[in-house]
Structure formats: structure tokens, C-alpha cells
Amino acid sequence: MIKRSNLNLSPEEIEKAIDGELLTRFPYSFLETFSILPLKSSPGNVILATDDPSKIDSGEIEQFTGRKVSFMVGNKQVIQNLLKKHYYNPASSQKIIQELSRDEEALGETFTEDLPAQNGDLLDLANQAPIIRLVNQVFYRAILMRASDIHLQSLENTLKIRYRIDGMLHDILALPAKYQPAVISRVKIISDLDIAEKRIPQDGRTSIRVEDKQIDVRVSIIPTFFGESAVLRLLDQSTYNFGLNELGFSPDDLIKFDRLIHYDHGIILLTGPTGSGKTTTLYAALSRINNPHIHIITLEDPVEYQLDGINQIQINPKVGLTFANGLRSILRHDPNVIMVGEIRDRETAEMAIQASLTGHLVFSTLHTNDSTSSITRLLDMGIEPYLIASSVIGIIAQRLVRLNCSKCSQSIVYPDGLLKEIGLEPSGGHYHFKEGKGCEVCLNTGYHRRTGIFEFLEIDDEIRNLIMRQVSAGEIRQHCLRKGLRTLRMDGARKVAEGLTTISEVLRVTQEV
16 A cells, blocks of 8 residues: 655745755666665655656565555656756765765675785776765766866865866865775776776776757776876767857858858868867857768867767777878768868978968968968978968967856956956946856856957968068068957957956966957
């Protein structure tokens, strides 16, 4: 006989009644399938909130929990939302440690400072339920918080868990150091790495599914003084699909860029440091021009996101598949558009130029500070000036700036000196300066999500003449500034004036030459 009653509590009251200790004892898939939420109850009785008790075998649950079961009937959507929020999101880090300690007592002296060296023992340790729940929790919280990377940092007394969110690292959790081997080993297991090897770096990958999202995870593990540390890069396949108009281009630069990417030949270079959004911009450009009438091939290291209708090649230097060798083979595959992940050496640069001169549109990236420095970089690689002048049609330098949090941003007034530093006139009455004060949404940073700032250099005949004369990057830059080049800082100032970001954020990611 199933005992049931109507659940007439508000979502807030239900949330307070959740039994967090019992919640994570059940597999998440089971709770999600049957829309079950354990509520606080007496030692001999467990109350489960669900939308339909008739579809649940109460006998199995009673056997699993060792308690009598009664049900309260509630709204399915409310139950599902609270389940997602609380299953992998405990109230505090202390609660996680308490749960691990409780499970440790049940398992015996498993987590000790002198861990077993045998591969089999370590494998058993990494497959224990508390460690699996902990690693799952770390992944789930990272995805909820929009983290791009998870850092598992081994220190003397702690295993520090940190998330990179909007380009900044945030300390999330600190576990006792005794859990470090088990956590790292669990990461190795799901990434198909050797759990017995602790002396050398290892790289692997795995994938996880959260709700309807498929997340690819790139794993890098290195040996450090206090044990192995790991960095996990999260690549959400559902987030790469940006349109060009969503990246942050000014209206006139967007028109220029859209025109260039429809050329039938030439080289378009994206430049900036690692993590400046170059790959996202390249993918947006390829998606914009992708159609059944052209053949697009990419060479990437690694392939971060999968694009429909485009042939993507993963670089593998171990077997001789480098950018240069791959590019040489691609040219025999009748492409219209080629994307080379990065020009790292003279051979790759020469192959890219050859491809552009033989009627292909080539996209690639360089690591330089601004657009004009890319020309000098190619010259330093040993590329002849006439080849650069005849092949490169556009260079875009970019950075990512954090946007003001829409929930807590407020109007502010900047001092005149700061306005002049970023290139804004103090007397401008059309400014709408804002700054986030910090709230739960933005993790008290004042910023939430990011956008790009760009320096767009279109190569015209005058710039080609300067390249042929091998003038310095500074001279080319001065010429471009006289002709109206909008620098990274100028583009950032435009976004500051519109209230999208702050002066300090723009100054942080830009430098004037």
C-alpha cells in the first residue's frame, strides 16, 4: 500500500525540506527518470516527492534505504528543477568533505596518506562511490557555472579545485590532500590514461553528457612536487555556433570582414594571445560562408568543435601529420577554403601563401600583439615581402573583455584622467558608463560573460607598398592610424561608452604600442 499525500508546499519550502544526505545516495538517472526528490524524514521513514507514485516500486526503495517509504505528490517541473540544482551542488565544501569522511569510515582505512602503489588497489580506490560522486559533482558544477576549464591543483595540504570563468580563475573547493590520488586517478580512468604512471605528463580526452548537452573534455595531467595536477578543458558543442554579428564587431568592421571572407582567394589572419577568441571568430566566419557549393577543409590542433558540412583534420605530429604536411595534402583535395589552425613556422607560412596564390581562401592565426606586428612576424619567418603583399588581404587582432553584469550594473562617473587614458573626451555627454557591483549571478565580480574587441586591418595598395619596402611595424601602424585604424583600445573605449564594460577591463587586456 503506497502512502501518499498532496504536496502543497511552495518551491522554496520544498527546497528547504530536501534531504541532501539521501539525495546523492540515489543514481541521478533514477531520480531524473522518475522525477523523485527525497525530503527530510524520520530515521525509520523516508518521504519522496514525485509527480506519479504509481510508476515507482516502493519495495526496491525500502530495500535500498532500509526505511519505510511514503510519497508526496507535487509538480514535475518543480521537482526536476530542484533535482538539477541540488544533486551536484551541495550547500558548502564542508558538506562534501563530511560526506567523503562518512563514506571513508564505511569503506575502512581507504584514504590514507600512504596510498597503495599497486595499480589494482588504486583502481579500486578511484572507482569507489564517494569519489565518483565527487568528480561528477565537479563536472556538473563547472558546467552550471559556465566554466571553460577545471583546475585540480595539488598543494602540500590540499587539493584545490578551481574553475576558469570568463577568463578568470575562481577557487571553488579545497579538499584534504589525502583525496588527491583518488580524484586524479578517477580523471585518468575516464580519460583512458595510465593510472600507474605518475612521472611524466599525460594528455587524454573524454566526453560527458549533461541533460541535452554533449561536453568534450580535454585532459592534461602533469607531475608536480606535491603530486599530479590536472587541467580539464570543457568544450560545449552547443556553444560554438556564434554568428558574426554576435562577436562584438562594430557595424563598419562587420561589413568589411563579411566582404573579405567572401573573396575567392587570399589570406585572412586572426592574431592575439591564447584564449582571445580567435578560434570562435574563425568558426563563425566558416559557418557564414559554408554552403553546398564550396569545399571547406580545416587543419586544427586540436579540433575543438565539429562543424556540419566541413572536413576537419586533427594534427598529429607523432605520425608526421603537421600543419605543413597536412596543408600540402589538402591542396590536392580540391578545396575552395582552407583553415590552418596556426602558422608556426616558415614552411607552414609558405604553404599557406602558395595556397592563396593558386586560388584558395585561407584562414589562419598568429600569436602577435596587434595587427601590424603580424606583417613583421611573417618577415621574421623568412617570407619574402612580395609574397606577403600579394597574398594577405586582411589581419584582425582581437581580445576578449568581460561584460558588465546585467543584474547588478549601475551608472558610474569616471575621472577625466582615466577617460583621456582610454581615448574618450571628458566632455562627451552621450556616454553611458556602467559598472557591476557584484552579485550571486556574477560571483561578486561585477562581470558576466564576454565579448570581443577588434583591430581590423584591411591590406590596401599603400600598405602593400610599405610591406615591399620592408618598413617597420611601427611605421606601418602610424600610417594606418593616420588613415583611421581603430585600435583594440579604441574599440574597447566604444564598448565602455555604451556601458557594456569598464575602463579597467579594457586597460587590462590591451596595450598601446
